[in-house]
Amino acid sequence: MTGTAIRPFRVEIPQTALDDLAARLGRTSWPAEQPGAGGAYGMSADRVRTLADRWRDGFDWRAVEARLNAHPQFVTEIDGEQIHFLHVRSSRPDATALVLTHGWPGSVLEYLDVIGPLTEPSDPAAPAFHLVIPSLPGFGFSGPTRSAGWNRFRTARAWAELMNRLGYDSYGAVGNDAGSMVAPELGRIDAEHVLGVHVTQLFSFPSGDPAEFAGLSEADQAALGHLQWFYENKFSFNQVHSQQPQTLAYGLADSPVGLLAWNAQLFDESLDDDFVLANVALYWFTGTAASAIRFYWEDAHAGEQPSEPTTAPTALAMFPGDFQSIRRFAERDHANVVRWTAYETDVEGRGDVGGHYAAHQATDVLVGDIREFFASLR
Secondary structure, eight states: OOTTOOEEOOOOOOHHHHHHHHHHHHTOOOOOOOTTOTTTTSSOHHHHHHHHHHHHHTOOHHHHHHHHHTSOEEEEEETTEEEEEEEEOOSOTTOEEEEEEOOSSOOGGGGHHHHHHHHSOSSTTSOOEEEEEEOOTTSGGGOSOSSSOOSHHHHHHHHHHHHHHTTOSSEEEEESTTHHHHHHHHHHHTTTTEEEEEESOOOOOOOSOGGGGTTOOHHHHHHHHHHHHHHHHTTHHHHHHHHOHHHHHHHHHHOHHHHHHHHHTTSOTTSOHHHHHHHHHHHHHHTOHHHHHHHHHHHHTOOSOOOSOBOSOEEEEEOTTSOOOOHHHHHHHBTTEEEEEEOOSEETTTEEOOSSOHHHHSHHHHHHHHHHHHHHTO
């Protein structure tokens, strides 16, 4: 069997691992907390205890396994690492291929809700898609990685190889969080085959030139204000991951509650607890807490990076409560932004629209946006 072989894969976490997790959760040494502090110092004891109690006594990992195993999964070796991916083909002969990339602390689990409506839409006039949903190198069943250098650029090259290996001559790239950095790079390095790039964030920041701020709209100024607040209050994870990921990893790998508290800080409390726990559990059972956060270090130390803007047709679907992209900066880095949609809190006929995990929180809205964008490229 060659290294390029594509092999079927099933999730089968041994019962001993579930039993060990339950025992560890039962032995948690809880830190002292300042009375009445709430979340002023970080994750509150109430929030973490609620999640930990659910993880130990009510959360059903086997149901998560069953959801994953209901879809075709595979592994293959690319650039020396095992890459895990879901590959769900539509029955429609006119379907377009898409590769969907997640981020941290998410996983392939965040895209499970979109699989049905994207591959087999109920409306025969709606576009249909073949879906490839890989686990980022070092994340979940694509890890732990054994080699250094797995940043957005190396990952994009791996995805180009994966799509080629699967036989797709043309495809679209979709991303969220880190996936919103990988997808544009994939469009850059595989422009001959990438039809377009659809992301939920365009991470373009001020360059430091004061002229960039002249004439910014109120909405853009508010977005800058939110970005400044996030940097001052919630950005510690990025600093640690980018500078000392291995130091942090000892606690995350040894304590399920430590991993839970660290990862859950980036899961909004409006998310259902079982979605949060499923993602955290995936990191725990695969032992990828360390290799996943190294992605930040590798990206921060990537060395020389492309200076020219991307040119693939690019669409942004921006959701409330999430990172708010600023078009002026985005168009500096991406020269072909052809669709820019900022969703409000409510979308008529579609209900509430929420946050960073739109594929899970606002499935219908995101599916509709993806359909409309790729239909426009035909």
